[in-house]
Amino acid sequence: MAKPFHLNTPLLESVGMSKRAGTTVYLKMENSQPSGSFKIRGIGHFCQQLAGESKGVVCSSGGNAGMAAAYVARQMNIPATIVVPSSSPQLVLQRLRDQGATVKTVGRVWDDANAEALRLQRTEGLTYVPPFDHPLLWHGHASVIAEVAASLGPGERPGAVLVSVGGGGLLCGVVQGLRDVGWTDVPIVAMETAGADCFNAAVKAGRLVTLDDITSEAKCLGAKTVCKKAFEYSQCSELTIISELVTDQQALHAVETFLDEERVLVEMACGAALAAVYSGLVRRLQDEGRLPALLGPLVVIVCGGSSIDMEQLTHLKHKLQA
Template structure:
């Protein structure tokens, strides 16, 4: 039997969010995963397939993929080396070390860290664990949609699915899961923050683009280039993907409101999806005719995040002058 490293997470209905949008809002609580985010689904599945006989895994990460890789490696009894960019909070390095990982800080953004991870995989014979761009990751992430469909039952289909996009791994997994359960007609609202919006930029340009820099404080959304599969999905006529961008301030207000109302602290990357409800974006999309006025229940993927604590929240408020 294949051991799963992820949990089947709760699906909660939020009374306060439902009131804001006038339709039930369901929260898929991926923050409850043992590594703090959804990443453990895909990374657990990939490591099962590729790292059983490995002499070690190496992963480049702004936080969550690294936490998942470190957790899975520890459970499998395999050494983990996690390469983080200097933009990651110190808190991330500490949490990685608590999981028993070797942490190396390389470069300023994820792309720099990733180049080093690939080099180590090559020179030291380690198993490279990509943070978002691999079919095995997407297959693992797809399990969350199967769980939601089982919880809602066959008679309920969401009116829309809200998901944050960084490199596009979660989006690809969600779409694969929606294919599996027959939800291909359900629109997806894909959220990014200004300054970490490689998916939105690619859609506008009509081709994959690489951002000059990551200027958003949502560092865990900080891939400068979206994965090809996510871009291909955005061009697919069978799917409705609405790409929207929120400000760092909106994402931060969203995580504060979520903390107040739902008693859960998540990071800025997750706040992007929550902001779609809290900032009135869903209502705007309805007014613009891009989402139906009579909207079925919303499914929000609460992707979680391990790079946040109260001190980090205070720092963000200071930086963003909220």
């Protein structure tokens, strides 16, 4: 079997977050992956399975999926075309080019870029790499939970797993990973920002919902429709998936607090999961009886993010304080 492209990332205890949550908080540091986020797990696995003899890969992504596809393609010595929406920050475009990818800007939101990627698949014969909606991706992402189980050791299990949701690929991988290690009774707290809340909207409506627009600044959570599998999991009686929202301001505050306390800069999409602890939401869920009062250790998947630097952080602060 070919060696995977992802790393086994550290599981670190956060003293500051543990104090706030009233239980031990472990951070699964996916920000330390070679491409900057968890996406390399699924996309690496997908490309190893399907892109070996390929003329090249094409991926539609305003950030992390594109970075992962570009990194993996460079390692495999095949060309990569990444189609991004115009909302993608310049620093992402530069990082994609630094990985050797051809970058095309099409449309305003991810859905527009994705239509172009599918067109290139048909006309150029490229291997289309989906950013979140494919079983091979979920299989790759499931490895994150296998590593958590190995790090915690026999007999120890999380009280809950906290995860950000965009298109739902990581959520599907986490569910699969929990099933693989026999932890289906561990609740998942699925976090989104208001304005990029396609999963929450679907859970509330009891059916898949397509958002009119992405109004959140957490652009990497910006899919207008969550993948069908993620929605199906939310309706599944053997699983507890708690869908919650935070504001952009709360997500940004989480990013800043995390930078201060843990010395790590992540993007706002990742801040949504961190905000579950920083904003007191976990405590509220306990008060409401939706999480146990005596809660085992929390595992926060620090999904990372390549579309943030200090300049972008300053820009977001000005924009959200205005």
